Amino acid sequence: MALLDELSEQEVIRRQSLDELRKLGIDPYPAAMYPVTHTTGSILSNFENLCEQQAEVCIAGRIMARRIMGSASFLELQDEKGKIQVYVKRDDICPGEDKTFYNVVFKKHLDIGDIIGVKGFIFRTQMGEESVHAREITLLSKSIRPLPIVKEKDGKVFDAVTDAELRYRQRYVDLIVNPQVREVFVKRTKIVNTMRDFFNSKGYLEVETPILQPIPGGAAARPFITHHNTLDMPLYLRIADELYLKRLIVGGFNGVYEFSRDFRNEGMDRTHNPEFTVLEIYVAYKDYFWMMDFTEEMLERVALSLHGTTAITVGDSTINFKRPFRRLTMTDAIKEYAGVDITGKTEEQLRSICKEQGIEVDETMGKGKLIDTLFGEKCEQHLVQPTFIMDYPIEMSPLCKRHRSNPELTERFELIVGGKELCNAYSELNDPIDQLERFQEQLRLSEKGDDEAMFIDMDFVRALEYGMPTCSGMGIGIDRLTMFMTNQPSIQDVILFPQMRPEKKQLKDPVEAYSQRNIPAEWVPVLQKLGYSTVVSLTNVAPGKLFNDICGYNKKNKLGLQNPSMDDVKRWVEQ
């Protein structure tokens, strides 16, 4: 009984149903497979045919609604593909004299949320609803926790579950009661599959590289750190897989790619989750111009395979992924949106330009950082349609090849969509001496206090010393891409299990802890119910109040316990 006190009335009733079902010889969690022949989707998409032949079907799913009218009932059965109505008639599922299965098992002990199998035939009701007429119902799994009830009529949804806490912490519930959520994740997989097919069709190789890395390279970000016991050394969770994929280009692969889970120990908000998915691809003998064409083609394919069109609704705007995308150098973008020409400007001139534009600057910001900030503040937001921004300052891009005609710039592009960065790509730096110098520059930044500057990866430099072909690489955030392609406002809506703060369970002392103060076991549940979930919380409580509370609780709930004496209670609250 102590355990049942924790449960809601509905949960108690469902657990009692478990016992009743077992008494009737029904296993609420049977082991045997169930011979499913159809899904709701395969029935509804071919309904007229199946209906005409009164086709026999076997379907399985979750009961989402019940409408019982005496000896006939309707169920809404939900499976992966949707919902269908099931008609249950007492004399059809209980052909003999014994009507127990319908009257007791079905009506009393099956609930919304239970998973059942239905064997029957296809028909249409007098009201015209596509239905399955049940001949046999099999309980496949009993649900003992009540589901949120969401109702629907004429496409309008009532009492939809929108509570973010419930939706993200208990995604399984979200998926059950919000069918459009499942669609988002089906589309996410379709996006990834489309990209994978595209890469494979070009002969590029999908590879796996280390997630646990001794040196977290390839990006500027704060890593998660962990420890390996046998090696007795720190290991980092990867922040990018760039350096490993380029080692593979050194090794002789022409094109390699990886859908990788990366980890960054930074802020969380609508567009950042601590773990996220990135596609990185590297192709030998190419440059960043080629990669722009490639990226366009890839995104156009994704949009077409998902929506059948390149024009996609995102929030209030329509974004068109039709090739070719606009191409703009960073200098031209700043000229266009901020109205200033940064060509040939010194650091001091750039600093005052930023100040004129109302941008906060400080002394630690170098030339590259100033330009980048200017771009971020004044330009990015205007770039709603897919736009390649090219030729970034060299300070921001330590892994990127110097621009072929301007040594202050790099051959780098980002794709901006909806005012947000979506892709990042380079003509990859393959000069080992230049690479080492750039790493050393990062080290100087780190010594100045930049905790995001890159580590020096000497093995990567060694790889470049053997010679890496010219090559272009591109990275794209799969979570953000999915947000665009499925029109979801938050990264939590495209990650099945987004990171959340852990739920805090209230601490409860065991009964034995109360015994140490000579508190009888039968009073422990009462005290805990009244909020004294630990023995310590009783210390120095006014004995009179406690005495009144517990005796009152005993009386009100008709527990029939022998009330303690006032002196007993006084001893309970003493240390």
Added chain:
RNA sequence: CGGUUCGUAGCUCAGCUGGUAGAGCACGUGACUCUUAAUCAUGGGGUCGAGGGUUCGAGCCCCUCCGAACCGACCA
């Protein structure tokens, strides 16, 4: 990290100038052989996120904490 808002029954939400809580769905019992937000009758269900304070009295006012959302800061 700062600002704003929120946390009440299994779910969605009310709750008056502070007077120990209400509705719909869900659940229990009963009725009903084509319903579909089924219907009708009836019943049960709540430490109002946690803790402290003010008060004769707190869901409501004040403080602290926990969790969430949004905006900003930081960050790719």
